[in-house]
Amino acid sequence: MNELPQQLVNGLLLGSMYGLVAIGYTMVYGIVQLINFAHGEIFMTGAFGAFTVYMYVLPDGTSMAIALPLMLIGGIIVAVLVAVGAERFAYRPLRGAPRLAPLITAIGLSLALQQGVWAWYPDATSALKFPQIKGGPFEIGNVTIQTGDIFLMIAAPLSMAILAYFVMRTRTGRGMQATAQDSDTAKLMGVNTDRIIVIAFALGAAFAAVGGMAYGLKYGQIDFRMGFILGLKAFTAAVLGGIGNIYGAMIGGIVLGVVEALSTAYIGDIPGMDKFGSQSWADVWAFVLLILVLLLRPQGLLGERVADRA
Amino acid sequence: MSIGPALDSAASTGMRLCQRKGQIVRQRSLIAITAALAAGALTLTACGSRDDDGGSKSGSGGTKVVIGVDAPLTGDLSAIGLGIKNSVDLAVKQANKQKLVDGVTFEVQALDDQAQPSSGQQNAVKLVADKNVLGVVGPLNSSVAESMQKVFDDAKLVEVSPANTNPALTQGTNWATSKARTYKSYFRTATTDAIQGPFAAQYVFNKAKKKKVFVIDDKKTYGAGLAGTFTDEFKKLGGTVAGTEHINPDAKDFSAVATKVKNSGADVVYYGGEYPQAGPLSKQIKAAGAKIPVVGGDALYDPTYINLAGATSNGDLATSVGAPLDELPSAKEFLDNYKAGGYKEAYGAYGGYAYDSAWAIIEAVKKVAEDNGGKLPSDARAKVTAAMQGISFDGVTGKVSFDEYGDTTNKQLTVYAVENGAWKTVESGTYSGN
Numbered sequence: 136m137n138e139l140p141q142q143l144v145n146g147l148l149l150g151s152m153y154g155l156v157a158i159g160y161t162m163v164y165g166i167v168q169l170i171n172f173a174h175g176e177i178f179m180t181g182a183f184g185a186f187t188v189y190m191y192v193l194p195d196g197t198s199m200a201i202a203l204p205l206m207l208i209g210g211i212i213v214a215v216l217v218a219v220g221a222e223r224f225a226y227r228p229l230r231g232a233p234r235l236a237p238l239i240t241a242i243g244l245s246l247a248l249q250q251g252v253w254a255w256y257p258d259a260t261s262a263l264k265f266p267q268i269k270g271g272p273f274e275i276g277n278v279t280i281q282t283g284d285i286f287l288m289i290a291a292p293l294s295m296a297i298l299a300y301f302v303m304r305t306r307t308g309r310g311m312q313a314t315a316q317d318s319d320t321a322k323l324m325g326v327n328t329d330r331i332i333v334i335a336f337a338l339g340a341a342f343a344a345v346g347g348m349a350y351g352l353k354y355g356q357i358d359f360r361m362g363f364i365l366g367l368k369a370f371t372a373a374v375l376g377g378i379g380n381i382y383g384a385m386i387g388g389i390v391l392g393v394v395e396a397l398s399t400a401y402i403g404d405i406p407g408m409d410k411f412g413s414q415s416w417a418d419v420w421a422f423v424l425l426i427l428v429l430l431l432r433p434q435g436l437l438g439e440r441v442a443d444r445a
Numbered sequence: 446m447s448i449g450p451a452l453d454s455a456a457s458t459g460m461r462l463c464q465r466k467g468q469i470v471r472q473r474s475l476i477a478i479t480a481a482l483a484a485g486a487l488t489l490t491a492c493g494s495r496d497d498d499g500g501s502k503s504g505s506g507g508t509k510v511v512i513g514v515d516a517p518l519t520g521d522l523s524a525i526g527l528g529i530k531n532s533v534d535l536a537v538k539q540a541n542k543q544k545l546v547d548g549v550t551f552e553v554q555a556l557d558d559q560a561q562p563s564s565g566q567q568n569a570v571k572l573v574a575d576k577n578v579l580g581v582v583g584p585l586n587s588s589v590a591e592s593m594q595k596v597f598d599d600a601k602l603v604e605v606s607p608a609n610t611n612p613a614l615t616q617g618t619n620w621a622t623s624k625a626r627t628y629k630s631y632f633r634t635a636t637t638d639a640i641q642g643p644f645a646a647q648y649v650f651n652k653a654k655k656k657k658v659f660v661i662d663d664k665k666t667y668g669a670g671l672a673g674t675f676t677d678e679f680k681k682l683g684g685t686v687a688g689t690e691h692i693n694p695d696a697k698d699f700s701a702v703a704t705k706v707k708n709s710g711a712d713v714v715y716y717g718g719e720y721p722q723a724g725p726l727s728k729q730i731k732a733a734g735a736k737i738p739v740v741g742g743d744a745l746y747d748p749t750y751i752n753l754a755g756a757t758s759n760g761d762l763a764t765s766v767g768a769p770l771d772e773l774p775s776a777k778e779f780l781d782n783y784k785a786g787g788y789k790e791a792y793g794a795y796g797g798y799a800y801d802s803a804w805a806i807i808e809a810v811k812k813v814a815e816d817n818g819g820k821l822p823s824d825a826r827a828k829v830t831a832a833m834q835g836i837s838f839d840g841v842t843g844k845v846s847f848d849e850y851g852d853t854t855n856k857q858l859t860v861y862a863v864e865n866g867a868w869k870t871v872e873s874g875t876y877s878g879n
Contacts, residue, residue, distance in 0.1 A: 138704050138705070138707075138708045141704045141733075142701055142704055145700035145701050145704060146701070148700070149698050149700070253519070260519045260520070260523055261519075261520065261521055261523050261524060261749070262521060262721065262749075262753065264752060264753070267755075272732055272734070274734075279732070279733055279734050281732050350697075353698075354697045354698070354725055355725070355728060355753070355755060356697075356724075356725065356753055358521070360520075361697070364695055364696075395701065396700070396701040399701035399702060399705070400701055400704065400705060413689070413690050413691040413692070414690060414691065414692045414693065414696065414699070414701060414702050415664060415691040415692060415693050417701070418693070
């Protein structure tokens with residue numbers, strides 16, 4: 136049986152999730168040149184926010200059709216609050232400091248958020264069971280699509296479209312572009328850059344929360360460490376696509392996801408490569424690709440402006 | 446692993462960034478803030494120290510003897526780890542109540558290894574440093590045991606694991622061809638994968654009539670070892686291996702693997718690994734359209750597995766060491782006492798073995814004290830280790846005694862199946878050789 140279509144779908148789904156989280160990395164980097172390593176944990180708090188709404192706010196037995204939007208809103212609110220709080224109290228005091236200081240702060244914040252959830256969220260010391268959408272998998276040809284993935288299939292492109300509209304068409308979005316190009320000049324032109332930076336953090340967090348919700352629905356469980364590896368992958372996706380470029384984040388995520396799925400499926404079939412084909416090698420192949428892309432196109436797949444920034 | 450390269454690139458980006466002309470304004474206070482934050486984060490990560498205050502106060506009844514516990518008390522495997530800790534606690538309370546060793550009060554000091562070999566080794570060093578510790582129960586994971594064995598052996602401190610099943614821990618890395626005991630201070634009450642893997646293969650091939658297996662493991666000491674012994678026996682019996690896969694223990698997305706399993710045409714999956722990955726793996730394999738049972742070892746036999754794998758886990762199988770506690774007459778008292786003890790967490794898959802491990806240490810301490818006229822000698826650790834070899838008593842899980850490698854002489858195993866959301870006993874037995 137030909138498994139290529141199924142593996143492509145697997146990779147696309149995984150990649151869309153990377154992409155949703157990567158948007159936050161790339162947007163914050165584009166505007167303040169900060170690699171917000173705590174972003175993986177923002178993703179995690181988004182998932183926990185959605186879980187909290189389901190578990191402690193909604194009455195038992197609420198149908199998923201009603202619960203889903205409310206959970207999504209809850210997750211977004213929590214993630215945005217955490218991100219804006221982080222910006223206000225951890226990053227803003229360091230604006231203008233050498234770049235290494237906020238970077239280290241981000242790593243510290245990431246650990247603090249993980250351990251905070253571990254210590255204070257009820258039962259978060261082990262994995263929590265995330266609510267699932269009822270209904271069997273759907274078969275299209277010989278491709279199977281899980282019910283939990285449908286949310287991701289709708290949410291990822293929709294989020295991307297909303298983001299593109301926001302950045303290109305609205306006044307605030309143009310303010311963001313201006314700040315990204317030259318924050319001093321933008322300030323002189325009357326753009327409130329502090330506000331723009333907060334909005335960048337908040338938007339990134341909102342998309343991360345959508346990703347966190349998709350993660351819970353897809354895998355059926357969330358835990359306090361879920362953001363760490365995923366955050367690193369999303370960061371990789373952002374670099375792969377060209378950090379600072381929002382379309383690049385989504386493309387980079389999808390490329391990364393598809394490479395992981397295809398390398399798991401096919402590299403083992405190449406004669407003499409059977410040792411290097413298993414899923415545990417997928418990460419290695421993903422990074423081989425990253426290195427190749429960065430060698431040939433140091434600015435990433437869609438990046439344009441990075442060279443003069445770094 | 447993905448962590449290395451990503452962090453490297455982050456560091457180098459940071460380096461390049463800071464070469465730009467930095468503004469020096471407020472730099473000093475900022476460094477202070479960063480340092481404070483980093484220190485705060487480090488304090489928070491040091492969660493291993495949260496349970497440390499357990500064994501410090503001195504008991505009233507003469508000599509204090511501490512029994513250390515090392516198990517994952519937080520994280521994915523904490524359900525099993527807390528069961529081990531509670532069971533040891535129960536054994537110690539029983540021994541103190543019965544005044545089993547005259548003039549000695551036992552205490553428990555439980556440390557969290559988070560299923561990480563590095564944490565396990567730190568805990569081992571810590572336990573060795575406390576002179577009151579005369580024996581340690583743990584760890585859960587074979588990979589953690591590997592990092593602890595030497596530390597304990599150098600200090601001649603006896604270690605009894607209730608759960609390690611990797612044969613190499615007692616019989617050396619070449620256990621299949623030439624057995625040689627590596628550490629004299631290491632014992633275990635659980636039987637080994639040299640028996641568990643073949644036992645599972647026999648059941649799957651002969652009783653469940655499955656002939657084509659897809660083998661997956663997590664590359665850890667336990668998982669890869671178990672998958673290896675299973676595969677050897679399965680092939681020997683005449684079965685075919687439709688494919689093999691290795692997964693990352695920190696991964697959650699197995700969709701690519703699940704698709705491979707489906708297309709391989711296998712009629713059963715054998716997974717060497719633990720339930721945090723096995724649960725989602727089973728779920729994703731079934732969801733991909735392969736309606737075949739997932740079979741695994743003792744690390745799947747936990748209610749959390751069913752919780753994670755969902756409704757489609759019906760029919761999945763797990764082998765586990767020993768016979769089910771609720772069917773053993775010898776375990777009745779343990780079950781009653783555990784209930785009466787009011788523990789928050791279930792005793793889990795290894796509760797009975799943990800109790801027996803702690804009891805073996807208590808018995809060994811008793812023997813040493815009796816041989817020395819009721820007092821513990823100055824070299825009590827070495828004496829306890831030596832005494833452990835000759836221990837024999839009727840424990841919760843049956844007869845407890847050790848062979849020349851430190852392995853238990855109780856080689857019983859049981860097959861369990863998931864049925865309507867709970868583990869049900871299928872049959873008990875032992876691997877009968879070739």
